[in-house]
Amino acid sequence: MAKFGRIDTLVNNAGIFIAKPFTSYTEEDYAAITGINLTGFFHITQLAIAEMEKNRSGHVVSITTSLVDHAINGVPSVLASLTKGGLNAATKSLAIEYAKTGIRANAVSPGIIKSPMHPPETHAGLSALHPVGHMGEMSDIVDAVLYLDSAPFVTGEILHVDGGQSAGH
Secondary structure, three states, X not given: OOOOOOOOEEEEOOXXXXXXXXXXXXXXXXXXXXHHHHHHHHHHHHHHHHHHHHHOOEEEEEEOOHHHOOOOOOOOOHHHHHHHHHHHHHHHHHHHXXXXXXXXXXXXEEOXXXXXXXXXXXXXXXXXXXXXXXXXXXXXXXXXHHHHHOOOOOOOOEEEXXXXXXXXX
């Protein structure tokens, strides 16, 4: 705020994923995942929207996961679905709550993206989880965020960038 005087777009990209069977999650896992995926979102988004309201414009984009809509056998993801699914629901709620104020809310829901989270030796197996047969690139997510940011009539959208994963197999 001191440097630019306003907030145009907030991208909620912080998130962690711990793949464990549901009954194997610990209190520490739960605290870590909900702390980053939900609590972080809540506090920064609340502060950003308060600033956006002053200018009657702004955009919140949250990064979620297609696992929310399409669980994959062999990829235990209950806490990811709980938290990122919560962000999908919050995105739609924020979109409606702030629709008349010039503030929009959307989400990008990725499939598995090539990143340091996934060592190269896992890429073949992870690629097979997508109907298109390959993992996404970070640029795919960036392009989706930029699209949503440039689309003033789009709010409340959960944009799946997942190689067809959310469509099924």
